[in-house]
Amino acid sequence: MISTHSSTAPDEIFHKWTPAWSPDHTDPSLPPVTLITDTHDQPAYTTTALAAHQPEHGRIAVHPTPLATAPAYLAHDLIRALGKHLPAPHIDPPWWTSNADESWRVAVAWTQALNISHYVICRAHRITGRHLEHLMALRERTRIRLTLVVSGPAPAALSTTLNTVAHHQIDSIQDTRQHLNADQAPTPRTLASYAWWQRAPFPGPHDESWYELPPRPRRPAGKPDEVTSSTRGTPTRLSSTDSQPPAIALQTFTRADTSSAHLETVAQRIHTRVAHPVHAAAVALRALTGYGTDQLAQLTIPTPHRPRADLPTDLPDWARLLRDAARIHTDLQGYIRHDLTDRLSGEDTPFRLSAWDKNDVAHATETCHLVAARVRRARQRP
CATH class of the missing domain: 3.40.50.300 (P-loop containing nucleotide triphosphate hydrolases)
Known part of the structure; x- marks a missing residue:
């Protein structure tokens, strides 16, 4: 208790x-x-x-x-x-x-x-x-x-x-x-509700298509560098489209009733290759919205008492299940205070990511052959 x-x-x-x-x-x-x-x-x-x-x-x-x-x-x-x-x-x-x-x-x-x-x-x-x-x-x-x-x-x-x-x-x-x-x-x-039963190959073949994440939202603010470290201390930078073959750009998610073959492929990869539910949900939201690993910990999800949140309520079925799995894990970690009011309980914050978790999310993103969107800088006037 x-x-x-x-x-x-x-x-x-x-x-x-x-x-x-x-x-x-x-x-x-x-x-x-x-x-x-x-x-x-x-x-x-x-x-x-x-x-x-x-x-x-x-x-x-x-x-x-x-x-x-x-x-x-x-x-x-x-x-x-x-x-x-x-x-x-x-x-x-x-x-x-x-x-x-x-x-x-x-x-x-x-x-x-x-x-x-x-x-x-x-x-x-x-x-x-x-x-x-x-x-x-x-x-x-x-x-x-x-x-x-x-x-x-x-x-x-x-x-x-x-x-x-x-x-x-x-x-x-x-x-x-x-x-x-x-x-x-x-x-x-129905299999249609469980797209990940059609498993993606593991590990991903070398000639597998790469997908570019949607453009990074401006808010919440953070440090966009995707630098990760392995458990052996070897610095690893998440791949970008500058160093990989041309990637297929993913569009920012708008409605749950719109589907694409690209997102279905991404869903199968995430459900097959990412074993931790919080990391899997994080990669899914990155694929749908473009958020960086540094922004995830600040995001909120809708709850019955606080329906307004950073993330949409009508996520695709495959992503909503991952979001729910992440919330269950957050509860198992003891981060949801059921003895407090909804506003203070932490129920709407599924991503409490340590430095190691952020590294793992970045590696999981790359494991699914997803790359960060290229930063398109405005031209400077002469």
Whole structure:
């Protein structure tokens, strides 16, 4: 609970959600955990579980990375299963990928924003006790259905956890198939509303088209230099059309009912290549409006009580979802004060970007093959 006393310490005011779970605080109304036991490690169980991966029905199947024991790794596996790519091994990773708490906040934000209702975890006997605790914390926060597929005897950590929560067990392939199809929505979500399901190639090919961002708005004021630094300290300047092949200019967004093939391509790239929801939303707004990374932290989004804002209310569906995902993550970070009035709560400010975040947004912009608009200086009179 957040205290409203005037002398409350900052750490108590801004309370971040962390992937901490305790059996003593488990909500008994959550859907029971399903344990599928594959005693003899038959391939049919894993094949059936992976075939249950149907994002249009809100069901995601995850095959954890073998022998990956670091606390953040299972969160990364969930993020990848949602169609988001982390940087390739030869690319300096964003700071948050090595932080377990932040990685799980990213997984929670995407889970809620994408309306995921069911996770199926294959080879669950290989995940560590720490991973299991984080997964149960995600279940508590998002209220998802959770199915664990275990090949062979259940490890001690899993048995101990299941003894503290409501669960049921399945031990036949017929019951497994019936269970995994039981939550199938009668009317799946239309692909037209989820353009990113048509994934862009990752990484982007060298001959991929580049797009030039719309002209930078004059307000809010800021420093327009797009200088970024990698985690190894190597200075990197965001590419401009002066150093890249001719780019296709993106027009400033005007109405949600106007679409273009260029923006659809950009949407697919962002949803595929940018794994952090705040960074993805930032790149999307840059592509639609031309704002620089230095301006993002000052922008406001519409809220029910404060409809006037810097950003339009009628964003395209794909960008509005990213905006919502960013807001969920901002809330998980503890930056939204629900105990204050709407004007002071911070609900309308989705981008709280540190220096590292600005670097990551700039790199993500370039990863999507987007370049800053050229500065067109007026001619000086002789």
